[in-house]
Amino acid sequence: MKINNLEEHFSCYCYSNDITPLVEVRRITQTETEEISLIFNEIVFVLKGTLRYTINNNLSVNVSNGRLIFLPANCKITYKATTGSLVLVLRIKDNIQLCHTFNFNRLKIFIGKHIKPDTFETIAINARLNHFANGLVDIYEDGLRCQLYLKAKIAEAFIILRAYYSEEQLFRLFYYYFTPDAAFAEFIHANHMHYPTVNEFANALNLTPQQFTRRFNTVFGETPYRWMQRKKAQLIYGEICRSNRSLKEIAEEYGFNIQSNFNRFCKMAFGVGPRVIRNQRK
DSSP states (O other): OOOTTHHHHHHSTTBOOOSSOSEEEEEEOTTOEEEEEOSSEEEEEEEESEEEEEETTTEEEEEETTEEEEEOTTOEEEEEESSOEEEEEEEEOSOOOSBTTBOGGGGGGGGGGTOOOSSOOEEEOOHHHHHHHHHHHHHHHHTOOBHHHHHHHHHHHHHHHHHHSOHHHHHHHTGGGGSHHHHHHHHHHHHTTTOOSHHHHHHHTTOOHHHHHHHHHHHHSSOHHHHHHHHHHHHHHHHHHHOOSOHHHHHHHTTOOSHHHHHHHHHHHHSSOHHHHHHHHO
């Protein structure tokens, strides 16, 4: 269906134009393969076809038509489509919350029961989730990419999972979210704006800077400085594109009190200065 006043939606600061959008629909051709380092937790719905995922060069799993899989942040995945496939990806950039009255950590009770999947668990997409997923694909492909709407749809997906799947099924699906490395990564994602230096992060976790850096390298596969610079660049890019705040305000929020330093950072990160990025959005 056609969206009215589509150009008006495109120019809105709530319109999604992130490098890693909250929701993404991908039509993948047969034999297509790609290697990706995930920045955020993802729920992947395979609505058509079959894909083979290899996670961290170790575990492999086939995800076929009508099933979904949870992929934790900071893992490296390689997928290959054995047939032409249609995939819906939901990226969770905040903490996982199944609903407002259910504490997600409650699922940890199954850890003591030694329930551990042999590999990454997939679950069947039931009729309610299928209706949700296909409807979201249609609206996404119409061009409706409002961030507020997409956040609401991700919340809806979690509520459907909470309502129609058992706690044991959910624990198996999200098992790798509860591993120590996943908990460490979740803390980093939730607090990187509060602790902008290695020393502050290390103190918050009761680690020495050397211990923190070693742990960070193991989990993220890069140094804390490089990761935090990349994360800062993503946030700055989103602010420039989506908000109507002045470039001076954005620069100061991210610690650039001298505009020329901010311009230099943007050129190194994006290849162009902040004013060019904003003009391209307009």
